[in-house]
Amino acid sequence: MKTIFEISSSGRTAVEIPEPEVPEEEIVLEQRDELNLPEVSEIDVIRHYTALSRRNFGVDNGFYPLGSCTMKYNPKINEDVSRFSGFTTMHPYSPEKLVQGNLRIMYELQEYLKEILGMDAVTLQPAAGAHGELTGVMIIKAYFESRGEKRNKMLVADSAHGTNPASVSLCGFELEEVKSTSMGELDLDDLKNKMSKDVAGLMLTNPNTLGLFDRNVVKIAEILHKNGSLLYCDGANMNANTGIAKPGDIGYDVIHVNLHKTFSTPHGCGGPGSGPVGVKKHLADFLPAPMVAKSREEYVLDYRIRKSIGRMKAFYGNFNVMVKAYAYIRAIGAEGIRAVAENAVLNANYMRVKLMKHYHLQYNRICQHEFVLSDEGMPNHVTTLDIAKRLLDYGFHPPTIYFPLIIHGAIMIEPNETESKETMDSFIDTMIGIREEAEKNPDLVKKAPLTTPVTRLDGVQAARNPKLCYPC
Numbered sequence: 001m002k003t004i005f006e007i008s009s010s011g012r013t014a015v016e017i018p019e020p021e022v023p024e025e026e027i028v029l030e031q032r033d034e035l036n037l038p039e040v041s042e043i044d045v046i047r048h049y050t051a052l053s054r055r056n057f058g059v060d061n062g063f064y065p066l067g068s069c070t071m072k073y074n075p076k077i078n079e080d081v082s083r084f085s086g087f088t089t090m091h092p093y094s095p096e097k098l099v100q101g102n103l104r105i106m107y108e109l110q111e112y113l114k115e116i117l118g119m120d121a122v123t124l125q126p127a128a129g130a131h132g133e134l135t136g137v138m139i140i141k142a143y144f145e146s147r148g149e150k151r152n153k154m155l156v157a158d159s160a161h162g163t164n165p166a167s168v169s170l171c172g173f174e175l176e177e178v179k180s181t182s183m184g185e186l187d188l189d190d191l192k193n194k195m196s197k198d199v200a201g202l203m204l205t206n207p208n209t210l211g212l213f214d215r216n217v218v219k220i221a222e223i224l225h226k227n228g229s230l231l232y233c234d235g236a237n238m239n240a241n242t243g244i245a246k247p248g249d250i251g252y253d254v255i256h257v258n259l260h261k262t263f264s265t266p267h268g269c270g271g272p273g274s275g276p277v278g279v280k281k282h283l284a285d286f287l288p289a290p291m292v293a294k295s296r297e298e299y300v301l302d303y304r305i306r307k308s309i310g311r312m313k314a315f316y317g318n319f320n321v322m323v324k325a326y327a328y329i330r331a332i333g334a335e336g337i338r339a340v341a342e343n344a345v346l347n348a349n350y351m352r353v354k355l356m357k358h359y360h361l362q363y364n365r366i367c368q369h370e371f372v373l374s375d376e377g378m379p380n381h382v383t384t385l386d387i388a389k390r391l392l393d394y395g396f397h398p399p400t401i402y403f404p405l406i407i408h409g410a411i412m413i414e415p416n417e418t419e420s421k422e423t424m425d426s427f428i429d430t431m432i433g434i435r436e437e438a439e440k441n442p443d444l445v446k447k448a449p450l451t452t453p454v455t456r457l458d459g460v461q462a463a464r465n466p467k468l469c470y471p472c
């Protein structure tokens with residue numbers, strides 16, 4: 001495929017400007033010439049970018065069961081709503097009284113999230129899950145500092161998303177890992193052994209990245225609280241719990257959620273995202289300022305957060321993403337929010353039971369929103385990477401692979417609630433077919449993908465020396 005510069009032809013254009021009504025003036029176009037912009041007709045521009053878009057894969061192309069990422073369908077009504085001119089033409093410095101409607105959306109979104117999460121206050125500032133973690137851990141740090149307690153350690157489960165240890169380190173805490181049991185839950189003995197007066201808190205993902213609900217979570221909260229420590233919930237996997245279990249009721253003190261996962265706003269390609277953080281009352285004074293508040297019948301930006309950790313994001317955060325999540329929550333309502341979780345869990349278990357007959361499943365329990373297979377016992381040394389690449393040939397985006405790290409050769413599948421039985425069946429049949437190919441024709445599987453714009457890449461080289469056009 002040629003680049004847009006290669007299809008350029010001098011003097012060709014996509015616009016036609018009417019004859020001028022004023023006398024023509026000679027102007028110097030030196031700078032424009034230096035820019036060497038491509039000159040192409042409208043149809044060539046359309047074909048070029050349409051062709052480029054087809055070389056990529058997205059939720060609108062096909063099944064995208066990327067575990068831990070909740071690649072659900074993004075209802076198009078969210079996009080329509082977010083493009084209303086009242087949202088897109090507003091200047092971030094507009095006075096509060098001119099953006100009452102926008103502030104109301106933020107306020108109500110905070111309220112909905114408080115209800116769904118069982119928390120007392122929510123900030124919408126963080127721009128991603130990892131940014132929410134940073135905010136949450138900074139709040140934990142500020143909380144202990146304000147009490148004059150020196151606690152310099154944060155605990156993280158060994159099955160945690162890589163962002164958890166990163167957030168802990170970035171906040172200047174010492175990191176300590178807590179082991180998982182053979183049932184895929186946090187090892188309570190290991191946790192108890194690691195409790196000391198230095199421990200500020202524990203970051204726990206529940207359901208965890210194995211797709212399993214940690215049944216000891218109430219006990220875990222008690223152990224932490226008895227020690228004066230706080231419990232942080234990585235709520236990126238909230239899709240399995242919305243409308244069913246409230247993290248605040250379970251005993252968590254802080255949580256972040258990803259609007260770009262659970263609340264159906266698009267993600268991938270680096271955002272924009274939104275990672276609101278919810279906290280219990282005792283931490284509300286530390287939230288980033290400003291918060292959106294309601295004073296009599298007016299919505300205001302409240303800067304009087306007494307011990308605020310400060311601003312985490314310029315202006316309002318990623319407002320456009322909030323509008324999409326707001327539209328989603330309003331469209332499906334409380335019953336819909338619960339049905340999301342029920343169907344996400346049902347779909348994952350349907351696929352788990354069908355696939356465990358053909359692929360190794362280490363933690364064989366009823367799962368939540370996802371489950372983790374592995375390449376253990378695959379014939380002819382066919383690996384997880386081979387299986388993932390072969391799926392591309394059949395038009396599926398591969399699941400998350402080689403994560404979580406505690407399962408060797410992990411294949412982490414999350415169908416979420418928006419997929420039909422037919423789509424899941426088709427993926428299941430393809431996975432079974434690949435297992436048969438691994439037996440009968442392993443060389444083929446090891447060479448995959450064979451039908452994509454580029455075939456198997458050297459992953460390390462591709463990341464270090466990207467070739468931005470192919471073949472070229």
Ligand SMILES: *Cc1c(COP(=O)(O)O)cnc(C)c1O
Pocket residue numbers: 068069128129130131161163205209234236237258273275
């Ligand atoms: C996605 C995810 C994160 C990080 O969220 P980002 O928006 O990608 O920064 C953190 N924890 C878990 C469990 C996740 O799945």
